[in-house]
Amino acid sequence: MSLPLDLHQLALDIKKWGQDLGFQQVGISDTDLSLEEPRLQAWLDNQYHGEMAWMARHGMMRARPHELLPGTLRVISVRMNYLPAKAAFASTLKNPQLGYVSRYALGRDYHKVLRNRLKKLGETIRERCSEAQFRPFVDSAPVLERPLAVKAGLGWTGKHSLVLNQQAGSWFFLGELLIDLPLPVDTPQDEQCGRCVACLTICPTNAIVEPYKVDARRCISYLTIELEGVIPEEFRPLIGNRIYGCDDCQLICPWNRYSQLTDEDDFSPRAVLHAPPLTELFAWDEAKFLRVTEGSAIRRIGHLRWLRNVAVAIGNAPWSAENVAVLEARRGENEMLDEHIVWALARQLARRSEHAIEMQGQQKRLVRAVEKGLPRDA
Structure with missing residues (x-):
């Protein structure tokens, strides 16, 4: 396959194209997630995935993106802010007669928004390298997107297991573009949570069982979104007025003082879902x-x-x-x-x-x- 002579310049161009498409940050990593495999296996062995059988069904493929698209050499990870202006966190959570919807779900389905932009990014790359093969993912395949984002320099893993960024907090979506070009990779950021355990102590159901480890069976997001049947009675009083997801661990995080508002109209709250x-x-x-x-x-x-x-x-x-x-x-x-x-x-x-x-x-x-x-x- 004929490759560009200057892969370094191509990587710079990819980041600019990504920002032009509305991504706030673009990073590049290799596909090696071997360090994540024992952690993933231990999490599955503890049954922390609950009824999400698809988490176990694909086994270690989640840590092997090159198996999803044979020939994959790099993963281009992107992030897109979603926090709307006037999010009304406190006023909704403090009024038990209103329903609280996790702020990521107030607008249009992010899967469609990010995937369409990632596809355009891949097509733009192919205009430069006609034989390049790529495949976009947004929560649509067994991919460990957070470790990949961390390897790509988009942030570090917080103790709540979400990706944190020094300039943007955690109010952003992630997406990936698998590609078969040997692009230069980015440098991961240093972990900067320090001694802070605010997310562990604020969790209403104690779902963050230890730093960086979440028992989904206790998580309000899992209970209100992923769980198909009866919500265990022990958790019902703790759910409060959260009817779809939970943002508590993000709300308490000091790094979210630096979070950035979205400029995407698609993520603007639908009035009927905003404090109903x-x-x-x-x-x-x-x-x-x-x-x-x-x-x-x-x-x-x-x-x-x-x-x-x-x-x-x-x-x-x-x-x-x-x-x-x-x-x-x-x-x-x-x-x-x-x-x-x-x-x-x-x-x-x-x-x-x-x-x-x-x-x-x-x-x-x-x-x-x-x-x-x-x-x-x-």
Whole structure:
């Protein structure tokens, strides 16, 4: 195959082309992930992947990108910011009557956005090297994208297992382009988490069992997205109002003080998914769910799991007659959903009793104040 004489210049050009396509950073690595294989095997042996059978199905191929595309010599890793302006993290999480959707899922499905740009990057490379073979990936194949991104110099692995970047924090998507050109590789960044363990201590379900190791079976993102059946009861109160994913470990990370906002319109939040009332979400029929989530990453969990997640969130909300009414309205539709509805109703009834006791206390204090001739708001 006829190769460019100046591979160093080609690598520089690839990075510029990538930035022109909207990627904030482009890095290049070799395909050697042999150091990751024992870590991956230990993670699988501990069953930390839960019901994600596809994680185990492909075995060590995840650490061998050259097996996905024979002849692959390099992996071009890219990152794209997704944090929207006015993300409203705190105002949504602090209001238990609203549903919190992980901020990466508020806009268009990132898989499509990044894959299309990576394909264009590959085609641009092929214009320079007509015989070059490439293949883009965005969570679409058994590839260890985070270790590859780290090797390519895009950041380091944080203790929450996500990639951190000194100038951008962690609010970005990753994608890869496998290619058969012997391009010069980039230098990895030094790990800079130091003694910080904020992500471990903030995790609502203690899913980060030790630095750099996550037990997916405990992770709220896994429970609300990947898990197909019943959410274990022990985790339901800890989920709060998170109905799709969880951002806590990123929110607490000091490096995200340097995070950069996205300028991609595709990642702008859909208003109907940005801090929506839980009771409205639980009233959606399947047709509306499919219509609202068209082109969104949320659609893949389906209407039933969506209702399951919302039911748990309503169970964690303060008591209201409306909460009880919407829960009762869907009883009997599905056995798995009913299990979560019954749990949520029990939680609501318990909150109602607490509410009644509190109101009685306020009434007694008011009566005493009136009897003493004090102002009614004393």
